[in-house]
Amino acid sequence: MKTKLLAVIACILWGSAFAGAKIGFEYTTPLHLSGMRFTLAGILLIPLLIYRKVDWKNNLKEWRYMLLFGFLQTFLxxxxxxxxxxxxxxxxxxxxIGGGPLFVALMAHFTIPDDKLTLRKSLAILLGLTGIVFISITKGGTIHTDFVFYTGIILLMISNIVGASTNIIVAKNRNRVSPIMLTAFANFTGGILLYAVSFFIEDWHIxxxxxxxxxxxLWLxxxxxAGFSIWYTLLQxxxxxxxxxxxWxxxxxxxxxxxxxxxxxxxxPDIYSVCGIIVITLSLVILQTQPRKKIIR
Structure with a gap:
């Protein structure tokens, strides 16, 4: 029960990022805002690292792993x-982004021996991706009239795939580093990279x-x-x-x-968004439902 509650709390936090980011976009560019966000996120975790008495010296021996993780999870x-x-x-x-678990299920099948893809998972993935395609087409119009929209859809889908891979990496490297140290290091280094890149490719100014x-x-x-500290602790x-x-x-x-x-x-609210929620949620409910075991008399 505790695991489920923590997972839901992390997901609600991530869900609130969409509205917060849209507010931030009114003041600055996407990569600049993202760099500011994650750099501050890494700094905010330093007091928690001190309070939890995390072994900095031992964890920093894995700086290459954490730097790679920061590049994949935060920067990319x-x-x-x-x-x-x-x-x-x-x-x-x-x-x-809600279709992310479907990508995780697919990648876990090929990379984790005890997490294979079943018929139930396959059905969920097919249904979920159908929901994503439906939303994309109905909201985007034609590719000739709304190229920007479809570009955004593609970027979000690639982000989903990269996010799935980082979950697999954490699951396969359990107890390698402290989840809080991993989160802090990845957020800070990835944030700095985002901030630096935004300086060269985006038109922003103080x-x-x-x-x-x-x-x-601050909320972003x-x-x-908080979200990744919780999530990586559960994954380990x-x-x-x-x-x-x-x-979840x-x-x-x-x-x-x-x-x-x-x-x-x-x-x-509109009918397409509501349908998208229903279809993707249904696919994930199918993914979660465990088949009943037959009782042998």
Whole structure:
């Protein structure tokens, strides 16, 4: 029960990022905002590392592993995520990212011996991807009239694939480093990389930010700091299967869509978004449902 509760808390936090990012985009560019977010997220975890008395010296021996992880999870996955989110409405982005567990289930089948793809998982993946394609087509119009929208969809899908791979990496390297140290190191180094790249490829400059921006920035930084610390701690438990834990990410699109409707101006419920939530959630419920065992008399 504790595992499920922590998983849901992490997913609700991630779901709130869609609305927070849309607010931040009103003040600065996607990669710049992402770099600011993750750099601060890494710094915010330092007091927790000290409080938990994490062995810095021993953990930093794995700096190459953590640096690679920072490049994949923070720089690549979330760089693509923020660029895609800038081109696609927050509610629709939440639905696309909500298909992440389907990619995890597929990758786990080929990389983790005791986490194979079953007929039930295959059906869930097919149904979930159908939901994503349906939302993309109905909301995007034709490729000739809405190229930007489809570019955003592709970026978000690639972000999903990279995110699935980082979950597999953590599951296969249990107890290699402290999950809090891994989160802090990956957030900080990846954030610095994002910030540096944004300086060269985006048109941004220092300007006066309002209280609204600082609140959104702080919240966006707290989300990965808390969310990934929880998630990687759960993934490092040997009894937890990576594909089954990721099923709980169906909470992300639901929370993201609802919060976007409530917070982001111009975002409102429509039949396509509701259908997307239903289809993808149904696929993930199928993925979670365990078949009944026959009783031998």
């Amino acid at each position: 996955q979330y760089g693509l995520f923020f660029m895609g989110l800038d081109k696609v409405p927050a509610a629709i982005s939440a639905i696309i 300007k006066d930010y309002t209280a609204e921006f600082y609140i959104a920035w 930084a707290l989300i990965p700091a 438990k040997p009894q937890i299967k990576v594909s089954e834990l990721n099923v 990410k169906f909470v992300v699109p639901v929370a993201g869509v609802i919060l976007s409707w409530l917070i982001v101006p111009g975002e409102y």
